[in-house]
Amino acid sequence: MRNLLHTFYGKLSAVFLILLVAMGIALTAITLRTSSRYIAEVDQRLNLGLAGDMASEIEPFLGDTIRYENIEEAIHYMMVMNPKVEIYLLNAEGRILSFFAEPGKTVQAKYVALKPVKQFLSGERKTPTLGEDPRQPDKRKPFSVSPLSLGENESGYLYIIIGGEQYETAAQMVMESYIVRTTLTGLLITLGFTGLIGLILFAFLTKRIRRMSKTVKSFEQRNHEARIDVTSEDEIGQLGESFNQMADTIVANMEDLKRTDKLRRELIANVSHDLRSPLASIQGYLETILMKEASLPQEKRKQFLELILNDTQMLNKLVHELFELSKLEAEETKPSVEPFPIAELIQDVVMKFQDQAEKANLSLSSTLPSNLPMVSADIAMIERALSNLIDNAIHYTPAGGEINVILTRDTGWIQVAVEDNGPGIPEEDLPFIFERFYRGEKSRTSKSGSTGLGLAIAKKIVDLHDGTLSVNSTLGEGSTFTFKLGIYDGE
Ligand code: ADP
8 A cells, every 4th residue: 555655646546536535525515505505495485474474373362461371272283284393482682481392392592683583574684594593592593583562562573493403413414305315425426436537547647657667667677679659649658759769869879889899999909910010020020130140141131121111111101090090080180171272182192193103004194174163171181081092092903004083073062083993892891991900802911001091091081071982893893982072162
């Protein structure tokens, strides 16, 4: 029971039932009060002229001396007709001169208040006008009254209490009055029915809240699939919807954290691996040079030193690219966007790689439409991204191949494409080539200064310019890397 009262349903039902009982008590009180006034009113209305009739009956017996025996006889006859009445003879001040009722009844009061009497006689009465019952001075009852002359100079009243002892208590009234009994039973049934419907309704409404709380608990206990079944658009439905959205966000954030953590661990593993191999080879060559100091032919020594230089260059590149990528990923480097002519930048970068391309026996050219507008971008960053793409193309395209950097104008955009007719990228590699440290089969096996960071850096740069770096590649035919830059709109 205590537990039930701690639930929302319990509290709601308790308040509801208390309200219903209070309402029941108030309605019962009102019903009893109006019923008793109604009965009093009916009694009074039916007996309005009773005192007047009786007065004319007994007036002959009143004179200088009041002939009580005769009066009693007359009254007795009337009381046979209407046994519930109690009859009082009052003087002008309201003093009780005589009293007629069923035998055995006693009267406590000596006076009757005349205010209601006068009100009754004035004709301005509102029914029921209730007067004092001399037998029970604290109770007011319906009455009938008539003025009466008690002799030559004296006047008085014939005061009749109607239905003197009728409905003394509420319980008695309920027992005896059909209307009151029926009204109260109806009230009881209505309240009982309302109570029952209310409890069922509350149970139904709170069931959704209970179900919701169960789901939330289940989610809290690491069942991250748990979602609230939203079936309506009311406040409870909206709450459920909000919880579901919150749960989705929490799950997504957790996935993000897990992924970042995995990436971080992979990064450490990759970095240590990539640092270890050149360092080991440097150490190996240096040890050989030191050990064989005198016996090592000049030629060999030069070759070893060149290899060492190669490895240190590789280390330098790796550390530099790592630093660059981590700065880009931490979003420390924000692009400092400015308008510049993209065609000129392409020409400069192509020129920069021309030597390298010639050495690899490749043709490197650019296709630039005339009158191109300026683009808005970070010139240094775009140069870096372009260099990485051209460097890759030179690196992976076999001798005799062709590399072309093509600019095309679009509405609001200029598209930059670096196209080669190299070996292409295997389909299974395509989804991963933009990930850091991802190297295709060839780069992994050949020791060619590949870090697996070039495309990751280029992609990050394009991302920072709100663009997408995409690739189109067919095995044996070549690859094309494209991205778009926004045209400078003069603002
Ligand atoms: P890497 O230092 O290995 O070049 P990148 O991030 O620049 O690292 O490139 C990732 C991988 O994508 C490369 O290892 C290579 O397999 C593939 N790749 C990139 N550019 C080309 C290209 N133009 N032609 C063929 N394969 C490419």
